[in-house]
Amino acid sequence: MSEDHATVRIESNKADTEQVDSVGTTAARSTGVQSVVVLLLPPIVGFDASIPPLLLGEACDDIGERLYDVTTVGLSTGAVATTSGYGWVAEAGLEAIADADTVIVPGTRFPPARSDGILSDDVAAALASRRPDARLVSICTGAFVLGAAGVLDGRRATTHWRYADDFRRLYPDVDLDESVLFVDDGDVLTSAGLAAGIDLCLHIIRRDHGAAVANRVARHCVVPPWREGGQAQFIEHRLPVEADRSTAPTQQWALSCLAEPLTVDRLAAHARMSSRTFIRRFRAETGRAPGAWLRERRLDLARQLLETTDLSVEVIAARSGLGSADNLRHHLRTELGMAPSAYRRTFRGV
Template sequence: MAVVHRVAVLLLPPVVGFDATIPALMFDSATDADGAPLYDVVTCALSPEPVAATTGFAVVAQAGPETLATADTVVIPGTRYAPARHEGVLEPAVASALATIRPGTRIVSICTGAFVLAAAGLLDGRPATTHWKHADHLRALHPRVQVDENVLFVDGGDVLTSAGLAAGIDLCLHIIRSDHGTQVANAVAKYCVVPPWREGGQAQFIERQVAEPDHYSTAATREWALRHLDEDLTIERLARHAQMSPRTFIRRFREETGQAPGAWVRNRRLDHARELLESHQLPVDEVARRSGLGTGANLRHHLRRGVGMSPSSYRKVYQGI
């Protein structure tokens, strides 16, 4: 039997209750083809007392801080933990608990949990995100952190951060997809009744002085593009579909997604190619054609660059053949 990946969720009071529930719901919903769990999620706290939440209830953790030393992934949900939020520091007990995390363990924050990672020095020199409303404060407390409030999450390999609240769902799905492929992540998303990936970044939720009309959006064009990935999706064609000038379309697209249109299309094509490799026995050239990547050589290039594997190796990992 394969070893199940252990996820430890560290609850620091007052914890954001919604954030605290996300890892257990998402990771516990991930199973293999036989229905066996792929993750073992354990909530932990520094003491056995119930952990106060920000929304009128308390959470009883399953274990103590010793769980951190056995985890493969550690998640810190959003919190109003004052030392980190106001002073940018950690109390000795919290610092000692985090110090027990084994080298190589994946460390994840949801929402304002990023303040805890930053206070521990784990985000120095790295790109990271948090809730857009608190991004400037994180930037002021920790100038060495490259704060980007326009994205839903940042994958730094061994350290990952998500934006506010529901963006934790996006990050957990991304982690599941990275660990076990598109089909498993899509099944989790379907069970949780959320999209497999959410278009756009946090920028679309940031308060602005003047609201732009709803029709002034690239959302409909992005949905259309997903159905036409095998076609020639030039900036001009995308802008024409959105009924905008190319210049306006590019600016608005960046505001909504945090990416240039060309990079976004390439990433969606690679996502589709990965899904085809996981679920079909199509020749590599046919996968490339259907996903809009053109040739097998182009698919190989982007797959190696994106996930570090050739198409045949990727198929072997996720189909077991």
């Protein structure tokens, strides 16, 4: 299977955890337009390289002003080879890295990093020239480049599950977890293979500018607005034929009635499954327990309402299914480190 084909999702032994693999949203990263460079090291995985310009390039504020200025960067300007046989034209050379707010490295088979655990002198110098406060991001096997640059040593990171053994051999000082979609370690973020780059870019937009902006981008790209970082990359065993019904329709139904009491038994009844079968199937499809998934979706809705309405905290808690204002405050502080009023000021400016 090539890196340009969809990742097979396998059940991880961490799928039963309640962990969300992010440091949580604290505040928008900065005001104004952020400079993002996408480092294209040949041969690049074309799909990976297309994700940041599309998603970050689509992110706009409420009056339609773009929030990110995305530039593709190569070893030189001109065509960059991809693993699929076509060329990608880089807009700038490596010197653009020095002024970037965020540097993103898509999947690549760049030989020194992938085979020897080192970088060519020009790439190493370019990454070393970045600003001290610049954020580093990798998609898929772009993590090999960050590993070779030494920025992942002692940190938790992820990459495409298929190349995890190679990564560990080359970069033993990195705490690699190939069972998750992405890892947010503050100023360094890494994603699993291919489509997980979409999840990570949406997470970055949400972290920088709030749920409403990220959801607009997701709607434009016709992708789910959320798949949490801790969701498993893949499913290890095929589900039995007799349990081949998906829980997806029940997930969509639950989203339409989050304010209502939604027990596992009620969800299972909607899916026409036993509670035991439903829980097993739900975990396999989402990597989350039903209760944890519901709590996250309710918090997502509460965040949207905080950003886009003047409703009181009490009303938002009721509409999102979190019950009481105290419960909303508790979950917002636990997950994001913010009170509702602070969250509203940060992402709405009121």
